[in-house]
Amino acid sequence: MPFRKVGVVGCGLMGSGIAETAARSGFPVVVREVSDALLQRGLEWIERSMARGVERGKLTAADRDAARGRIVGTVRLEDLGDSDVVCEAIIENMAEKQRLYQALDEICRPDTVFASNTSSLSITAMASATRRPERVLGLHFFNPVPVMKPVEMVRGLRTSDETLAAGRAFAERLGKTVVACKDYPGFIVNLLLVPYLLDAIRALELGVASKEDIDTAVTLGLNHPMGPLTLLDFIGIDTTYYIAEAMFEEFKDARYAAPPLMRRMVLAGLHGRKTGHGFYDYPRS
Numbered sequence: 001m002p003f004r005k006v007g008v009v010g011c012g013l014m015g016s017g018i019a020e021t022a023a024r025s026g027f028p029v030v031v032r033e034v035s036d037a038l039l040q041r042g043l044e045w046i047e048r049s050m051a052r053g054v055e056r057g058k059l060t061a062a063d064r065d066a067a068r069g070r071i072v073g074t075v076r077l078e079d080l081g082d083s084d085v086v087c088e089a090i091i092e093n094m095a096e097k098q099r100l101y102q103a104l105d106e107i108c109r110p111d112t113v114f115a116s117n118t119s120s121l122s123i124t125a126m127a128s129a130t131r132r133p134e135r136v137l138g139l140h141f142f143n144p145v146p147v148m149k150p151v152e153m154v155r156g157l158r159t160s161d162e163t164l165a166a167g168r169a170f171a172e173r174l175g176k177t178v179v180a181c182k183d184y185p186g187f188i189v190n191l192l193l194v195p196y197l198l199d200a201i202r203a204l205e206l207g208v209a210s211k212e213d214i215d216t217a218v219t220l221g222l223n224h225p226m227g228p229l230t231l232l233d234f235i236g237i238d239t240t241y242y243i244a245e246a247m248f249e250e251f252k253d254a255r256y257a258a259p260p261l262m263r264r265m266v267l268a269g270l271h272g273r274k275t276g277h278g279f280y281d282y283p284r285s
């Protein structure tokens with residue numbers, strides 16, 4: 001059965017992007033945050049992103065209004081009870097995720113599919129917190145979700161073929177290109193990206209070059225849209241730190257060890273664009 005109703009847990013950078021993209025693709029969406037303040041912030045991000053979409057001619061004002069009308073925000077997990085698929089985009093912490101999946105397992109119908117947007121944690125470990133491990137998969141989106149094409153579709157050890165087929169059909173209805181991978185730390189993109197981003201911080205720490213020159217070298221030299229330190233600010237230094245920690249925990253390999261500067265920036269609240277300060281400053285508009 002194709003999915004009709006979409007639940008999203010977490011309305012941060014990724015959850016808001018998934019909720020927006022699903023609503024723009026015609027799905028009714030219920031998105032849940034833990035507090036009214038975080039929910040309002042997430043809904044504002046959706047508003048701003050859709051306004052950019054209208055400005056850039058990617059959607060009409062009427063389509064934006066229709067998409068807005070399909071999104072319901074809530075702080076009650078119970079409101080996701082009649083979802084056909086629940087996309088989870090909360091903090092990259094396994095204990096938190098397993099607690100959430102246990103709760104969702106009670107609230108949702110037995111046939112509801114759970115799709116985690118995790119970028120590094122084990123789908124199999126999340127699935128094991130539920131009584132429906134065959135209905136749990138990874139659908140890992142990229143930031144900004146409405147713009148970025150790929151979705152990494154991750155098969156846990158017990159994910160069924162039926163769940164994968166439904167997950168693929170859903171991601172394709174969102175206009176995404178699906179790449180399939182196994183439940184391996186970092187999947188495809190972060191397996192390659194995280195050591196590169198950490199190395200950029202190490203280069204800065206070592207004084208190899210200024211942050212501007214590191215970014216300019218990569219932007220112009222490799223033709224990337226953003227240099228690594230700008231990209232870290234964009235993804236979130238905290239988010240990348242949690243991903244790196246999870247990968248280090250799995251591999252015990254120094255390539256995935258967060259550099260001291262990164263840890264200190266996380267502790268200081270210098271998380272990048274979302275907090276207004278990271279490697280660069282982002283004045284609030």
Ligand code: CAA
Nearest residue numbers: 049050052053056058119141142143144146147225226235
């Ligand atoms: N809705 C729809 N389309 C939008 C949009 C929106 N809200 N906002 C922008 N767009 C479109 C624009 O119309 C434009 O499309 P065209 O090329 O067809 O004209 C395109 O998106 C680019 O937008 P802009 O011109 O506004 O901005 P830009 O050229 O400065 O690009 C960017 C912005 C897309 C973010 C670009 O800088 C980029 O690609 N950066 C790298 C992003 C990246 O690497 N993301 C992955 C991070 S890793 C991750 O997410 C996974 C993880 O686990 C850590």
